[in-house]
Amino acid sequence: MGNFVPQKSDKFTFGLWTVGNPGADPFGGPVRTPVTPVERVHKLGELGAWGVNLHDNDLVPFGASAQQRDKIVSEFKQALTDSGVVVPMATTNLFSHPVFKDGAFTSNDPKVRAFALRKTVESIDLGAELGAKIYVFWGGREGTEVDASKDAVTALKRFREALDFLSEYAISQNYGMKFALEPKPNEPRGDIYLPTVGAMLGFISTLAHPEMVGVNPEYAHDTIAGLNFYHAVAQALEMGKLFHIDLNGQKPGRFDQDLRFGQEDYKSNFFLVKLLEDYKYDGPKHFDAHALRTSDPADVWEFAKGCMRSYLILKEKAQQFNADPEIQALLQEINAGDAASDAVLSAGFSTENLAALKSLDLDPEALALKPLPYEKLDQLTFELLLGVR
Ligand code: GLT
Ligand code: MN
Ligand code: MN
Numbered sequence: 001m002g003n004f005v006p007q008k009s010d011k012f013t014f015g016l017w018t019v020g021n022p023g024a025d026p027f028g029g030p031v032r033t034p035v036t037p038v039e040r041v042h043k044l045g046e047l048g049a050w051g052v053n054l055h056d057n058d059l060v061p062f063g064a065s066a067q068q069r070d071k072i073v074s075e076f077k078q079a080l081t082d083s084g085v086v087v088p089m090a091t092t093n094l095f096s097h098p099v100f101k102d103g104a105f106t107s108n109d110p111k112v113r114a115f116a117l118r119k120t121v122e123s124i125d126l127g128a129e130l131g132a133k134i135y136v137f138w139g140g141r142e143g144t145e146v147d148a149s150k151d152a153v154t155a156l157k158r159f160r161e162a163l164d165f166l167s168e169y170a171i172s173q174n175y176g177m178k179f180a181l182e183p184k185p186n187e188p189r190g191d192i193y194l195p196t197v198g199a200m201l202g203f204i205s206t207l208a209h210p211e212m213v214g215v216n217p218e219y220a221h222d223t224i225a226g227l228n229f230y231h232a233v234a235q236a237l238e239m240g241k242l243f244h245i246d247l248n249g250q251k252p253g254r255f256d257q258d259l260r261f262g263q264e265d266y267k268s269n270f271f272l273v274k275l276l277e278d279y280k281y282d283g284p285k286h287f288d289a290h291a292l293r294t295s296d297p298a299d300v301w302e303f304a305k306g307c308m309r310s311y312l313i314l315k316e317k318a319q320q321f322n323a324d325p326e327i328q329a330l331l332q333e334i335n336a337g338d339a340a341s342d343a344v345l346s347a348g349f350s351t352e353n354l355a356a357l358k359s360l361d362l363d364p365e366a367l368a369l370k371p372l373p374y375e376k377l378d379q380l381t382f383e384l385l386l387g388v389r
Helices: 037-047 066-083 110-129 152-172 197-204 219-224 229-238 266-278 297-323 325-334 339-346 351-359 364-368 374-385
Strands: 012-015 051-055 089-091 134-138 178-182 213-215 245-247 285-287
Touching: 012 297, 037 051, 037 066, 037 297, 089 110, 110 152, 152 178, 152 197, 178 197, 197 213, 197 229, 219 229, 219 245, 219 266, 229 266, 266 297, 266 374, 285 297, 297 325, 297 374, 325 374, 339 351
Parallel strands: 012 051, 012 285, 051 089, 089 134, 134 178, 178 213, 245 285
Antiparallel strands: none
8 A cells, every 4th residue: 555645746836825724615704714825835745735826816906006916926936946935826806806796708898808908917917927837727717607698609709809918928929738628517607608517628629729728627516517527528538628627525515615625526536546647647636625615724744744644545446457467357357359340430431431431230139238337337436445445
């Protein structure tokens, strides 16, 4: 059994806003006072995290003067150097200030859209200064409760306009940045545009620089809506579009809980980790989660340790799964190919291959009788996960 101690090579990251979450919710105010961003960075470094991510305003308060900004940023940079923690990802807060109450890039008001664009340009500069190579776009306020208020086609055009502008900007500055779009179906808006990973992937192909834009899927966001996150991530991965990932815990049908990674649905977390490991996902593994409202400041760090430890435990379970003789024998049986059919299926269309397809010996009655021992397979998976294998 491994010792489950995080290494820099695991590329575990936390947002400043995650370990700095004061425990407020829509029904009650903060329950704890977070330590400063500088202290958060030091503590994350001690715990073995590789990186820290931030929104512009997690570090530089909204409305700070240029002088204040520079002082805060230089102290933060010093903390990064001292702790050996890097900033792999940055993003913009386009949701807290009242100016964004009806959207940022998709607001009906061109002045609000221009303000959002300018804020993002400045925030991209901040990210670049701190070394971030991934820039996340989470359109928390880009949606509606009243569909009469906004034309949904126009909203998409506006969102595209902003992203095209910003990708040209990042290119013009030689920032070497990639953009990652983060879908969420609802909350804080009643409905948010581009609600799923698939919707984002479709939208990306319409952008001016699709090659520099991918996705940042979040476990909680798909799980709220009852979707299979493992499937969504697999699609992004297969398309080469998994630029970043937000890992956390969530029960279906609830508000956005942002629980500790591993807190809920171990089996789906297991298949997610197995996917990332089997396909050698090499990007940051970001825990976009926060400690429970019941946690005191010490328990916040238990939360952070728990996220990383749970990932490493599931990673070891994935290795165990891949090495388990009984499970692997079953998988081999299930995946036993047929050389003639495989050859036809992979050869693409041609007149000859069409003829080969027609001449294959395919007996549907016999094929339907082939055993599919999935009960056995799933039970073995369960027993492996629960540690009785
Ligand atoms: C916010 C949201 C997250 C996003 C963050 C990036 S902010 O916490 O709930 O899912 O990833 O803007
Ligand atoms: Mn979330
Ligand atoms: Mn997120």
